[in-house]
Amino acid sequence: NAGxxxxxxxxxxxxxxxxxxxxxxxxxxEYMSWYRQDPGMGLRLIHYSVGAGITDQGxxxxxxxxxxxxxxDFPLRLLSAAPSQTSVYFCASNPGGAGNTExxxxxxxxxxxx
Amino acid sequence: GIQVEQSPPDLILQEGANSxxxxxFSDSVNNLQxxxxxPWGQLINLFYIPSGTKQNGRLSATTVATERYSLLxxxxxxxxxxxxxxxAGPKSNTGKLIFGQGTTLQVKP
Numbered sequence: 591n592a593g594x595x596x597x598x599x600x601x602x603x604x605x606x607x608x609x610x611x612x613x614x615x616x617x618x619x620e621y622m623s624w625y626r627q628d629p630g631m632g633l634r635l636i637h638y639s640v641g642a643g644i645t646d647q648g649x650x651x652x653x654x655x656x657x658x659x660x661x662x663d664f665p666l667r668l669l670s671a672a673p674s675q676t677s678v679y680f681c682a683s684n685p686g687g688a689g690n691t692e693x694x695x696x697x698x699x700x701x702x703x704x
Numbered sequence: 705g706i707q708v709e710q711s712p713p714d715l716i717l718q719e720g721a722n723s724x725x726x727x728x729f730s731d732s733v734n735n736l737q738x739x740x741x742x743p744w745g746q747l748i749n750l751f752y753i754p755s756g757t758k759q760n761g762r763l764s765a766t767t768v769a770t771e772r773y774s775l776l777x778x779x780x781x782x783x784x785x786x787x788x789x790x791x792a793g794p795k796s797n798t799g800k801l802i803f804g805q806g807t808t809l810q811v812k813p
Contacts, residue, residue: 623800632790633803648800678745682801684794691735691794692752693801698745 592616596681596696603671603703611666611699613681619694620686622664626650626677627698633680639664640686671703707733710791710804717781717811725776725807727791733802734793736767736774741788741806750776750789781811 597612615622623638625648635648639658653675655667664683668675678700684693707730717723729736738750751758751765753774758765762781767774778785792803 625801632805633792633801635800638800680747684801690752692737692749693792693794694749695739695747698747700745 594681594683594694594696596679596699598699599697600700601702603668603701605671605673605703607671608667608669609671611668611679611681611701613664613666613696614662615664615681615683615694616662617683617685617694618661619683620661621691621693622658622681622683623648624654624656624664624666625680625682627680628677636666636679673703675701676703677701707795707802708791708793708804710789710807712807713805715807715809717809719781719783719811719813721781721811722777722779723781723809725778725789725809727774727776727804729772729774729791729793729802731772732796734769734796736791736793737801738765738774738776739790739792740785741790743787747790778809781809783811783813785809786811 594615620641624636625633627633637656639645681696682693709728711726735754740748753765753767755769762779764777788806790806792801
């Protein structure tokens with residue numbers, strides 16, 4: 591079982607470059623989300639989606655775009671990378687709804703912006 | 705106010721010791737989960753525990769939803785238990801997980 595797969599695992603960008611962090615899940619989960627983790631800050635929600643075609647902002651959305659064209663994929667786009675976006679990024683999915691909400695995380699992407 | 709609060713923030717144990725980690729959560733958070741973030745940064749699911757008690761080997765967890773708290777018990781700790789333990793729950797039946805700040809555990813040999 592693959593679960594939640596993130597690519598790449600590591601990335602170094604120059605300030606101003608753009609890139610897309612990929613996230614795919616094979617559990618047919620409705621909800622997917624992106625978090626960033628900075629030292630001493632815990633995990634903070636960037637964007638989330640409650641289903642294909644539906645996205646919304648989280649706690650720290652500035653500088654990031656998302657779209658959800660399929661149930662399986664939820665890419666995160668950095669349009670113009672800034673050093674403040676140096677962080678570890680986690681993608682998560684959960685079934686959604688009022689029942690089982692157990693979330694599963696990908697292995698993370700460590701991004702450095704120089 | 706703080707929606708998910710963990711204590712203690714840091715914990716140092718000698719190998720073989722037992723410990724209890726606590727997570728308090730507000731009315732807007734439910735369906736608690738416990739995660740272990742290992743030294744390589746991976747987030748490992750430990751327990752999905754909206755209420756009641758679950759056990760998995762040396763680890764167990766109890767959530768008392770009516771009193772808005774959850775406890776994670778680690779018995780006979782090992783050095784591989786080191787890392788950060790997070791509790792989290794979705795906000796009001798959304799997919800938005802609210803995380804506590806974590807408990808950093810160091811188990812010394």
